[in-house]
Amino acid sequence: MLRLLTPLALLCAVPAAAQKLEAVDRVWAGNEVPFALVVTMDRIYVGYYDAARQLSVASRPLKSSWWTFTKLPGWVGWDSHNRIAMAVDAAGQLHVAANMHNDPLVYFRTTGAGDVRTLTRVPAMVEPAAERSMTYPTFLKDAGGRLIFKYRDGGSGRGREIYNVLDGAGWKRLTDAPLVDGEGKRSAYFVGPVPGPDGWFHLSWVWRDTPDAATNHDLSYARSPDLLHWERSDGTPLPLPIRLRDAEIVDPVRSHGGMINNNTPIGFDAPSRPVIAFHKFDSAGDTQIFVARREDRRWRVTQASDWKGFRWDFGGNGSLDFRLRIAAPVVDGKTLRVPVIRDGKPIDLLLDGDTLARVGERPGTKLADRLSARIGVPAGMQLNTVEDASGVAIAWATLPANRDLPREDVPEASVLRLVLP
Template identity: 65%
Template sequence: MPIARLLFATLMLTMSSAARPALPRIEAIDRVWAGHYSRFALVTTERRIIVAYYDANRQLTVATRARDDGASWVYHRLASWTGWDSHNYIAAAVDSAGQIHVVANLHNDPLVYFRTMRAGDPRSFVGVAAMVDGQRERRMTYPVFLRDGAGGLIFKYRDGGSGNGNEIYNRYDPATGRWSALLASPLVNGEGRRNAYFVGPTPGPDGRFHLAWVWRETPDAATNHDLSYAVSRDLVHWTRADGTPLPLPITLKAAGIVDPVPVRGGMINNNSVIGFDRQDRPIITYHKFVADGSTQIFLARWEGRRWHIAQASEWAGFRWDFGGGGSLDSRLFVEGAVADAAGLLRIRVRRDGAPIDLIVDEATLARRGERPGTTLADTLAPLIATPPGMTLNTVESDGVAIAWPTRPPNRDRPTADIPEPTTLRLVLP
């Protein structure tokens, strides 16, 4: 059960006069930078909890502790400091030999990468100047660690800038401690005129990796267009939804287009998320403008020969008319569809800060209504004070979470003042 549901159930029971179970356990980790949001990293193993974050002085820091109750934190500060850019989120992973890997502070920047030399020991971190190709690794953004089908460690990133970038994948060998290129070419090539923005690849219940993305012509966020999809069993060989091979690198002309949303059509990067129905079919959640000019949530599902596209929301008067560069203070976030035993799909969204569950019929994707939703941040709100003008951010992993308040993104620009640091907390159910 997701930690948000566990905590919500615990709080409801705590409010009841018939039962007084213990509240969720919340412990302080450190004081952290709160001037703008940039995602921190949480990694859990069978025995350890690892958190990577920017401390009160903006310095990249790793803290670890055993999962045992009452265990002490071990801290290590790394030679990297963040500025005002919300793109500079942190990626972290633990390989099969127990070494910790951290990549951070990248927005069209040279590689910032640290790894331990003694398994699980944050005080043995060393800086690594290059992974595979030092010349290529000079304009990196969006670092992501993931696992291949065999559990091997994969790292991906964008090479180049917004409107002109390629997607690069590397593979790690724990026996040698070295990285190598997973693919002979970039996964996707913007041909010097555009780049692709991905969410995923998402491992599916069918044993395959599913990838959805949008294309962008320029740094202007309004120039996203053409929702696309590909699928793979090994992250090396990719096909369209109908099974036809996709030669690499994938270009706009060759891509499997799901919905040809035009430039300035109301579709934004990072909001094309994949979920699955009970038949293991992928369903892409995204948003775009409709004829009356409003922004609405849509679902797309491959149904044998075609993409079935259905509108999942019916919001009167809501339009998110975004544009420009830098990190946006987003009005809308979407998650992947989740199926229940009653033949319905739940699509969780957050609109202007309010969580909403959209309900659709699993068989037809027809709308069945909406209801208020609950996020982990909402559940923690009575327990963790959030200063005015800030939001409570959370990251979850394997039954635990971290939570910390910050100001929202400010298009990667400095603000007129610097707020006091806030407390980064560990949340245990």
């Protein structure tokens, strides 16, 4: 099953008091940069930037606390886009891609299964000409278990989404054409593909005209049985690459309408219909959470929050300090629950599972809050987490994103901790 990990862990079934904390290393704390966690049947792998900002990978067996470390040739600056992506393929080899924001390929692969000390840099995957300006590296697996690597080729406002597939010892294009092409006028920012209970992959995205985050518009959707053939929700085939004029528009949110990339997660209701959560300005100019659900022959858009006087008026270039983060809608009894973090406070928005009528909201919970009582977080810093479906997680404190700009001071390194259920 395809699985994407995010640096935001909104839910955790294990109480913090029942979890074991284990120090891994001292790490860079000057700004938030997503680290990586991979858990297999017998090993744990962690990708991070150490106290000297160097790209590092640590690994240990599940049943032992003996870590193996390796340092790779790569150092992060102040850019919060330069996340780390990792995955283990069917042969047990570890793949690491990192430190790319409109940069040439930075990719490593082990030559000895399970041994991070054998990570070796691979200068090219498929086509060097399309690997000179890469952003948002992501590993995932298709329904057959094949390892897929996707990334954006080109800068914000002029990018293409490209998919590669691991074929034996090398990589090849998954599709002849890119998945999406902004035609040099815009970029698409994706959440997913997400595997649904229906066996299909579901994808949501927004279009963005310039590097200015305020220029996101037109929430879009596509689905696929195999990551090769894509279609609209009504079964109409979508030729590749998907362009704005052909895309299925879920909600035609205008540019500067209060919608931002990466905040369009896909969940599923009790009958397995896709539900997309996102935010935009309401008629009064306040920022509100909305959900869109595919019903019969159309997408139904419903307001999920009812906040007065709250407006997140973001814009400009560089990594933002997100005032809102949204997780995928989930079934919770007879309700549909949308977990949200607003200004650092977790909130659960509740909707009637049948009608999508707003039921109300209640205080939510997140792993970082439950761990904060045991992990000292310096003033002005935040506790970042990445959680695996197994319940294993990592946690580390940093200053928030700073629009990718240097700070006047360099903070002390923080401790990266492994969190075990």
